[in-house]
Every structure is written in C-alpha cells, then in structure tokens.
Amino acid sequence: MSWNVTVDTEKCVGCGECVDVCPVEVYEMADGKSNPAHYEECLGCESCVEVCESNAITVEEN
Template identity: 70%
Template sequence: MGFEPKVDVAKCTGCEECVDVCPTEVFEMKDGKSAASNAEECLGCESCVEVCESDAITVEEN
C-alpha cells in the first residue's frame, strides 16, 4: 500500500511550501509550479496538504 500525491497546477501558486515541508522530498519546482517528482517516496503524512493555502495538493491512498 502506498500513497499518491497530486498537484493541481492550475491552483498551484508556486509558493514552495510543500517543497520545504515534505520530509521525503517528494516535491520539486518545475516551471514555477510544484510537481510530485518523487511520488513513490510519499509517506502519506499530508504535511503538504496542510501547508498548501491554495488547496492544490491531494494525497490519495492506493
């Protein structure tokens, strides 16, 4: 069982909060927006969801 973080680039403001808060470095910035480039590393802690003021991130269990 794992987790799948997703970023809605239409909502993402590029604040980088998710990049800073993620303990496993799931996110990186691409073209001024966040991307879940290392999604397989997600622990499902949802710290990224909590800090995202634009509600651009979701984490689903798979």
C-alpha cells in the same frame, strides 16, 4: 502502502511550501509550479496538504 500524490497546476501558486515541509522530498519545483517528482517516496503524512494555502495538493491511498 503507496500513495497517489497530485498537484492541481491551475491552483498551484508556486510558493514552494510543500517542497520545504515534505520530510522525504517528494516535490520539486518545475516551471514555477510544484511537481510530485518522487511521489513513490510519499509517507502519507499530508504535511504538504496542510501547508498548501491554495488547496492544490491531494494525497490519497492507492
């Protein structure tokens, strides 16, 4: 099963919580914003969605 991970850069405040909480290191910080650089590693646990206070992250099943 694969997951589509997106970050709305307009909403992202660059707190890095998603980077810290992701168990498989999907995210990297780039230009002060979260970037799902390794989205193919996503497990679909949605931990990142839960910690994102700006509601910038979406995880959807492909």
